[in-house]
Amino acid sequence: MADMIKGNNAIAEAAVRAGVKLYAGYPITPSTEIMEYLSKRLPEVGGSFVQAESELAGINMVMGAAACGVRALTASSGPGISLKQEGISCISDEELACVVINVVRYGNGLGTLYSAQCDYHRETRGGGNGDYRCIVLCPESIQEAVDLMAPAYDLAEKYRIVTVMMTEGALGQMMEPCEMPDFIEPKKHPWGFDGKYSYKKIGIFDRNSMTEAVALNKKHETIKAEEQRWEEDGLEDAEYVFVAFGLPGRSVKGAVKQLRAEGHKVGFIRPITTWPFPEKAFENINKDVKGIISVEANATGQLIDDVALTIKKTIKDRNVPSYCLPCVYGIPTIKFTKEGLHKIISGEIKEAY
């Protein structure tokens, strides 16, 4: 029987086991336990922990460590990740590899402490200035978050890109039974600085942005083709398909099970990567589907944009209506999702696209 463990602590321990050697960050609820845990744990395994003076400094310390080819981590919540955007953009531009954890809380500006998914647009679009994307992993459980930690670094290093693990306040704060993975000793990358100029690098003013743009697009296309992850069920005969990630995704699975038992032909797609968005899953949807429904924890509906665009790309011969059920914050209950479907069928909720 697996041990009960708090989400943030489990993620932090998984990071240690994935070979993280530096954590630098700044406290913010509901992510802080990650840094608290690592302040004790990293020195035990010969790693370094820095309580940075700000989120800006924290992500730049991560950049320094990443430049040396070492696995480095920072974690924060919505407003803190906003401050880190400069660094994330620069790390992306330098094609360094690191993992950033966003334990999402609700709201604009300072926001609140409620669990939410309102940073979807920011995380999946890159967030900072310039042309770049981050690979975004969205676990539905503590176990899945733990299991995704080593792959998060593998992906970051394979593509020399930033991987964002986008969890939610509730996931960070709740406890579940969880099996921990084994320790990994990451290999040293040839592009990591060693002081000997063994990785030849050109100066900023000598770069050819046209050539780099072609290479960047190629990299993004490869990631889109190779790295989509999702869970799905009931798509073959579905009249309505729900799309939800993270904790809402887990809740929607329960709603789909109950609705099926009540005779409704429904299915679900739970994106595990929200970038790349799992477009391949949409190809498995029944071509006569009546509607597609995003269920998300924000006010305005953000996931719906990708859902509507993707169904447009996969079912081209007609306009499949897409609906949005935003529960603002928290985790949508099974009741919320079921009532949402009934309102959509009765016409009480109109399509978003």
Added chain:
Amino acid sequence: MAKARKVPAIIDNPMSFCPGCGHGIVVRLIAECLEELGQDQNIIFALGVGCSSLLGGGLVIDRLHCPHGRASAVATGMKRVQPENTIVAYQGDGDAYSIGIAETINAAYRNENFTMISINNTNYGMTGGQMSWTTMPGQVTTTSPLGRDCEVTGNPLKFPELAASQFDVAFAARGAVTSPKNINKLKKYIKNGLEAQINGEGYSVIEVLSPCPTNWKMTPLNAMKRIDEELIPYYPLGVFKERKEN
């Protein structure tokens, strides 16, 4: 016959600094010190923005171009994971003391074991000569067109003195590039700072008073004269924090 001095091996390309700029002298001194200390194949630079970033094309060393003001945070991350490498944060005054003052101060505050070398030319060089936190009282810049009024902008910042008096750093000094005598002293400061790091004594900072003829709108010679006559009386040269064993 005068003996020609060998150019350090890590300097391979011409760097595109303006005529009369002081950066080139400082880069040469750092390179010589690294070579003499046997660190020229063990060095990583965290380069600041602005004119400091021009080093990127001229040095055959590991170097990362850091976001605006953040070089000391980047250097912190580098040193924490590669303590066996010598790490230098190379920044200008606008980068280190204005936008990056938080990262700069906090690295000194934590006594991070790397060396920060800042080129103080009392303005933002690359963006065209705006006021920085080291611009002199009354100095005309593009953002202090009537001369810097310290009543409304605060007074020019003296970072090595601040680091030496407030924090437990290993070494803090200020030099200048105005004469062979000053250049030789500056080289000693740089060497001391690097040795402090190599010996694990902690944070070292060397500030360099350096001319910016282009933005000061002066001839190179007059720019050097300005440093001697106007800057040094306000920014005294010397060592503010001696190394413990010295």
